[in-house]
Amino acid sequence: MDTNDAVQATLPDDPQALAELASQSMYDKDTASQALGIKLTSVSPGEAVMTMTVRADMLNGHKTCHGGFLFSLADSAFAFACNSRNQVTVASGCSIDFLAPAFEDDVLTATATEYSLAGRTGIYDVHITNQTGKRVAVFRGRSYRIKGLVTAGHD
Amino acid sequence: MDTNDAVQATLPDDPQALAELASQSMYDKDTASQALGIKLTSVSPGEAVMTMTVRADMLNGHKTCHGGFLFSLADSAFAFACNSRNQVTVASGCSIDFLAPAFEDDVLTATATEYSLAGRTGIYDVHITNQTGKRVAVFRGRSYRIKGLVTAGHD
Amino acid sequence: MDTNDAVQATLPDDPQALAELASQSMYDKDTASQALGIKLTSVSPGEAVMTMTVRADMLNGHKTCHGGFLFSLADSAFAFACNSRNQVTVASGCSIDFLAPAFEDDVLTATATEYSLAGRTGIYDVHITNQTGKRVAVFRGRSYRIKGLVTAGHD
Amino acid sequence: MDTNDAVQATLPDDPQALAELASQSMYDKDTASQALGIKLTSVSPGEAVMTMTVRADMLNGHKTCHGGFLFSLADSAFAFACNSRNQVTVASGCSIDFLAPAFEDDVLTATATEYSLAGRTGIYDVHITNQTGKRVAVFRGRSYRIKGLVTAGHD
Numbered sequence: 001m002d003t004n005d006a007v008q009a010t011l012p013d014d015p016q017a018l019a020e021l022a023s024q025s026m027y028d029k030d031t032a033s034q035a036l037g038i039k040l041t042s043v044s045p046g047e048a049v050m051t052m053t054v055r056a057d058m059l060n061g062h063k064t065c066h067g068g069f070l071f072s073l074a075d076s077a078f079a080f081a082c083n084s085r086n087q088v089t090v091a092s093g094c095s096i097d098f099l100a101p102a103f104e105d106d107v108l109t110a111t112a113t114e115y116s117l118a119g120r121t122g123i124y125d126v127h128i129t130n131q132t133g134k135r136v137a138v139f140r141g142r143s144y145r146i147k148g149l150v151t152a153g154h155d
Numbered sequence: 156m157d158t159n160d161a162v163q164a165t166l167p168d169d170p171q172a173l174a175e176l177a178s179q180s181m182y183d184k185d186t187a188s189q190a191l192g193i194k195l196t197s198v199s200p201g202e203a204v205m206t207m208t209v210r211a212d213m214l215n216g217h218k219t220c221h222g223g224f225l226f227s228l229a230d231s232a233f234a235f236a237c238n239s240r241n242q243v244t245v246a247s248g249c250s251i252d253f254l255a256p257a258f259e260d261d262v263l264t265a266t267a268t269e270y271s272l273a274g275r276t277g278i279y280d281v282h283i284t285n286q287t288g289k290r291v292a293v294f295r296g297r298s299y300r301i302k303g304l305v306t307a308g309h310d
Numbered sequence: 311m312d313t314n315d316a317v318q319a320t321l322p323d324d325p326q327a328l329a330e331l332a333s334q335s336m337y338d339k340d341t342a343s344q345a346l347g348i349k350l351t352s353v354s355p356g357e358a359v360m361t362m363t364v365r366a367d368m369l370n371g372h373k374t375c376h377g378g379f380l381f382s383l384a385d386s387a388f389a390f391a392c393n394s395r396n397q398v399t400v401a402s403g404c405s406i407d408f409l410a411p412a413f414e415d416d417v418l419t420a421t422a423t424e425y426s427l428a429g430r431t432g433i434y435d436v437h438i439t440n441q442t443g444k445r446v447a448v449f450r451g452r453s454y455r456i457k458g459l460v461t462a463g464h465d
Numbered sequence: 466m467d468t469n470d471a472v473q474a475t476l477p478d479d480p481q482a483l484a485e486l487a488s489q490s491m492y493d494k495d496t497a498s499q500a501l502g503i504k505l506t507s508v509s510p511g512e513a514v515m516t517m518t519v520r521a522d523m524l525n526g527h528k529t530c531h532g533g534f535l536f537s538l539a540d541s542a543f544a545f546a547c548n549s550r551n552q553v554t555v556a557s558g559c560s561i562d563f564l565a566p567a568f569e570d571d572v573l574t575a576t577a578t579e580y581s582l583a584g585r586t587g588i589y590d591v592h593i594t595n596q597t598g599k600r601v602a603v604f605r606g607r608s609y610r611i612k613g614l615v616t617a618g619h620d
Contacts, residue, residue, distance in 0.1 A: 031212050031214050032215050032220075033215070056186060058186070060231075060234065061185040066227060067230045068187065068191075068224070071249075075223045083216075091253055092253060092586065092607070093253060093607060095248065095250035095405055095450070097248040099426045116445055138450075142558060150216075252607060270603060278562050293580060295560070295562070295605060297402070297403060335526075340524075340526040340531075341521060341522050341523070342523050342531035343525070367497065367500040369495075370495050371492070371493075371494040371544070373494070377536075378497065381559075382534070383533075385533045389526070403562040404536075404561055406560075408555075408556055
């Protein structure tokens with residue numbers, strides 16, 4: 001049995017179990033999401049839901065949440081969705097439209113869904129809402145799969 | 156002399172001096188940019204240059220700079236460029252394309268330039284390079300001017 | 311009774327009837343959509359479905375449908391969706407991602423839905439599929455409402 | 466000498482000559498650009514300039530040039546720029562921002578420049594101006610190189 005077989009042997013066959021394992025491994029190494037207080041609510045193949053509370057140090061000069069943190073939340077949800085099949089996948093580009101401002105202490109939820117996956121590239125939509133369900137931002141990410149596994153099943 | 160005249164009286168006529176005054180006022184209130192270690196290198200009417208050093212807490216699960224921080228740097232440069240005429244201006248949408256990864260300790264420079272300004276809306280391009288001049292990301296922001304002055308000249 | 315009252319009197323109160331009336335008026339004047347063979351399948355407030363058959367003169371140097379025609383189809387569906395409330399509304403910007411090529415004689419369907427409408431600005435998503443249901447392109451449009459009515463009810 | 470060597474033998478070494486040869490070959494097959502009256506003004510490695518006159522059949526219901534034709538012009542310039550090294554390259558996604566309307570008989574010029582080219586993917590900016598030099602639209606295209614040559618040198 002070679003190394004690759006050994007890796008395969010320790011990874012779950014079930015896509016949902018694999019998505020959860022890959023996400024846990026990824027989150028443990030994702031210093032940025034942790035530092036921003038971003039939490040993973042749920043993950044499934046091609047989908048992820050994450051939350052973030054707007055902190056005082058996330059406010060810009062207009063006293064609303066700096067667009068970079070809204071983007072970061074969306075980008076994290078996108079990353080967890082597109083790596084959920086345990087294939088290392090990176091962002092090639094993203095766009096975001098801001099619909100309403102977010103304020104200090106707002107609890108934001110980002111829901112990422114896979115719209116398309118063909119060959120190495122995918123398209124993901126992420127919607128951010130606040131605690132009242134108000135739409136705050138809409139994001140579209142383009143992903144590109146590179147070599148490697150998110151987790152080999154034993155880290 | 157009414158209040159408005161008083162405000163006008165304390166603001167510089169020179170566009171460059173006004174850009175510097177507005178930026179200083181904005182930066183002082185921009186907790187987010189400060190917390191990210193983003194510094195304003197230069198500003199002029201419609202333009203801004205900002206820098207950021209990639210810290211360990213900005214790395215994602217792939218050990219490269221989380222896209223959200225690249226976006227934040229670009230978004231800050233965009234914000235300072237589009238508020239440089241002292242008219243409160245917000246982002247309506249942005250797109251970013253990632254060209255090369257950034258790593259811990261990289262020193263990134265974002266240069267924002269105004270491509271178009273007509274009525275209330277503007278288009279700004281931001282280029283991010285690293286300390287070797289390598290292109291890391293390219294960003295385009297759409298701005299929307301709302302009511303109010305960035306600084307009344309005495310805060 | 312002034313002119314404005316007269317106009318109001320001839321326009322339907324029912325949003326669906328108004329959407330149909332506005333669309334008919336708009337389509338009659340839309341030389342471009344007509345010349346491209348774009349047809350309006352259905353319209354309702356904030357939504358529109360349009361179809362287009364890929365012709366030989368729509369092929370690029372790679373013998374697939376030129377991206378400009380995919381964009382045109384999406385852009386038309388977007389325009390009919392965002393003008394469906396009879397308020398003149400224009401595009402401020404759009405993005406499109408190409409998922410699969412379209413070939414000569416393909417029958418493409420573009421479905422536009424309103425994601426957000428706040429103040430003068432809106433966000434619309436348009437999905438293009440071919441006759442087999444395959445996803446060909448995904449488009450996002452940003453709209454801006456200007457002055458005027460699409461139809462005064464008697465043209 | 467195998468077929469591949471034969472092909473290489475008939476293609477010019479000079480990048481500028483190769484860009485011109487590839488563009489000519491591509492334009493001859495580009496029914497769409499021809500039908501739109503789009504003309505190639507100049508091409509060089511990574512760059513292309515194309516023009517188009519706005520015709521009556523390009524007007525939308527607001528009597529301005531349908532966004533799809535502005536997009537088509539930009540998309541053609543982008544395509545010629547990114548195929549100028551004779552490697553078959555397609556668009557993966559594009560965004561466009563509309564700055565000012567174009568009217569019937571306006572002569573539009575699209576200038577495409579390569580911002581980045583790394584591995585198989587590139588980023589191109591296209592600016593559209595009218596006959597007075599007014600900025601009409603700004604476009605960003607993402608390219609993806611696939612297999613094949615634009616011209617084998619003898620078609």
